[in-house]
Amino acid sequence: MTNDTNKTTGTVFNIRRFSLHDCKGTRTLVFMKGCPMRCRWCSNPEGLNSEIQVMDNLSLCIGCGACIKACHAGAISAGVSYLIDRKKCTGCLACVKVCPSNSKTVSGERKTVDEIAGIIKRDAPFFSHSNGGVTIGGGEILMQPDFVKEVLQQCRHDNISTAIETSGYGSWDELAEIAALCDIIHYDIKEIDCDKHLDFTGVKNILILDNLKKLDALVGGFDPKPMLILRLPLIRGYNLLEKHIEKVAEFIKANLKNYHSIELLPFHNFGGQKYKKLGMPYALENRKNIAPEELGKYTKLLTDKGLPARVQNGKPIVVADNIEIDHTHYSTMKRRTPKWSAQQQQVQLVQ
Numbered sequence: 621m622t623n624d625t626n627k628t629t630g631t632v633f634n635i636r637r638f639s640l641h642d643c644k645g646t647r648t649l650v651f652m653k654g655c656p657m658r659c660r661w662c663s664n665p666e667g668l669n670s671e672i673q674v675m676d677n678l679s680l681c682i683g684c685g686a687c688i689k690a691c692h693a694g695a696i697s698a699g700v701s702y703l704i705d706r707k708k709c710t711g712c713l714a715c716v717k718v719c720p721s722n723s724k725t726v727s728g729e730r731k732t733v734d735e736i737a738g739i740i741k742r743d744a745p746f747f748s749h750s751n752g753g754v755t756i757g758g759g760e761i762l763m764q765p766d767f768v769k770e771v772l773q774q775c776r777h778d779n780i781s782t783a784i785e786t787s788g789y790g791s792w793d794e795l796a797e798i799a800a801l802c803d804i805i806h807y808d809i810k811e812i813d814c815d816k817h818l819d820f821t822g823v824k825n826i827l828i829l830d831n832l833k834k835l836d837a838l839v840g841g842f843d844p845k846p847m848l849i850l851r852l853p854l855i856r857g858y859n860l861l862e863k864h865i866e867k868v869a870e871f872i873k874a875n876l877k878n879y880h881s882i883e884l885l886p887f888h889n890f891g892g893q894k895y896k897k898l899g900m901p902y903a904l905e906n907r908k909n910i911a912p913e914e915l916g917k918y919t920k921l922l923t924d925k926g927l928p929a930r931v932q933n934g935k936p937i938v939v940a941d942n943i944e945i946d947h948t949h950y951s952t953m954k955r956r957t958p959k960w961s962a963q964q965q966q967v968q969l970v971q
């Protein structure tokens with residue numbers, strides 16, 4: 621790791637500004653590229669590979685053939701939408717440069733810490749008005765820990781509220797350092813059964829659950845305590861089972877006491893098109909989306925046990941004795957949200 625933020629770089633595949641649906645407030649979302657897991661339901665397949673990739677935007681191809689001429693690897697041939705043969709592609713990006721119709725585009729970009737922190741800082745006035753901030757996710761943030769730490773440090777320096785999303789599958793030391801720089805930590809529990817977890821995601825869950833226990837103890841010692849929000853992605857045909865939820869509840873009750881709340885995330889297949897663009901098979905091709913209302917009975921299983929659970933972006937079903945959620949849900953952020961003066965806001969807006 622270097623302290624020169626101009627030199628530290630990371631690969632991101634998306635920066636989404638003014639997001640209103642991820643956590644509370646207006647947020648800038650930074651998506652890190654690269655993930656050690658292969659969840660069958662992943663909705664961001666462009667975040668799996670840590671390399672910069674070319675995407676085929678099928679409907680935009682005008683059949684000019686410029687990409688075939690530019691490709692020295694012979695990875696493109698005339699035919700249906702001039703698709704890339706991924707086994708031959710070397711990632712040189714020559715086809716992207718010559719494509720006149722944006723049918724070939726790049727997923728992933730190397731950015732310095734200063735570049736990313738600068739983009740985030742431009743949105744600061746919107747954060748302060750809405751109790752928002754930055755959320756860094758992916759992919760998996762623990763694949764690029766130095767970069768993530770430095771961006772979070774810079775945001776802290778700029779008085780911007782910080783959040784991360786993680787699967788927890790990575791180095792404990794890195795996770796602990798990153799957690800110390802966060803106001804909100806979203807942590808996934810994808811499957812509680814170890815063998816099923818391996819089957820669904822490509823890795824066992826031992827490290828993930830172990831890190832979660834350590835993280836729970838760690839945040840308990842922080843003042844103010846960052847919000848540790850447990851997220852349960854629920855996928856039809858995989859873990860949308862009462863038995864799964866009951867086992868998750870048992871794990872939480874037995875091992876965790878400093879988390880803030882539990883969010884149930886209903887599966888959606890919005891990522892399906894992106895698999896096509898990357899020439900990847902999509903395991904959940906015809907799987908029906910889950911409407912948030914369908915999760916009521918699963919939420920109730922948790923709330924009946926006194927656990928503060930809700931569906932993502934939904935209203936809380938119950939509030940545990942000592943934890944308030946919903947309108948006061950993100951109250952700890954307020955302590956760290958910057959109070960910009962009118963003059964400062966003006967400066968930010970014109971940058």
Ligand code: SF4
Nearest residue numbers: 691709710712713715
């Ligand atoms: S990125 Fe791949 S498909 Fe495109 S020109 Fe290079 S080798 Fe060919």
Ligand code: SF4
Nearest residue numbers: 681682684685687719
């Ligand atoms: S350069 Fe672009 S528009 Fe032309 S054939 Fe290739 S993908 Fe299609």
